[in-house]
Amino acid sequence: QITLKESGPTLVKPTQTLTLTCTFSGFSLTTSGMGVAWVRQPPGKTLEWLAVIYWDDDTLYSRSLKSRLTITKDTSKNEVVLAMTGMDPVDTATYYCAQISRNYFYYYMNVWGRGTTVTVSS
């Protein structure tokens, strides 16, 4: 059974750096085709993809947020960490991590964590 769980601060101040950890089980990020993505959802709005890291260390970032994001993995701990600098109130959202699976040539977000709500306020 694949599970993912997000953890991190629920409240951050403007300009601070947000660091979120995704701890997962049921799969390995050393397995070909595997990956972990981060997605966020502001209250009442749609989903927004942020970043992904793959088993081969390849990383991709949302073009609009690339300068603020860093995604890393620790395969020994089954963890993926997302850091986002320069937090602003508009970054208030629920942040999800999701397992990436592959079907032929196509990757997709398979199993999702429950999400963690982050509020940006002074």
Added chain:
Amino acid sequence: QSVVTQPPSASATPGQGVTISCSGSSSNIGSNAVNWYQQVPGTAPKLLIYTNDQRPSGVPDRFSGSKSGTSASLAISGLQSEDEADYFCAAWDGSLNGWVFGGGTKLTVL
């Protein structure tokens, strides 16, 4: 504004069928697979359809997906009250080099 467009709402009565559309462009739906997610308010998204028309194990066959050109559709037959949720389509966008989500469709079971 989302790169991929969905109708904001849809509704139908129990037992009926409903189709939710997802319109994109050649850089996303037109050249990559579409996935669909169901999100009951207050919970995490759940994968419903992947690679255009594949159902994960455990997803009822009342849910089906299709794709044609730069558009995709999610069809739900035999609506049940528990189908009331938000539905999102998603696809890889080769121009943006990232995933894009539709704006979401809120399905109401009357």
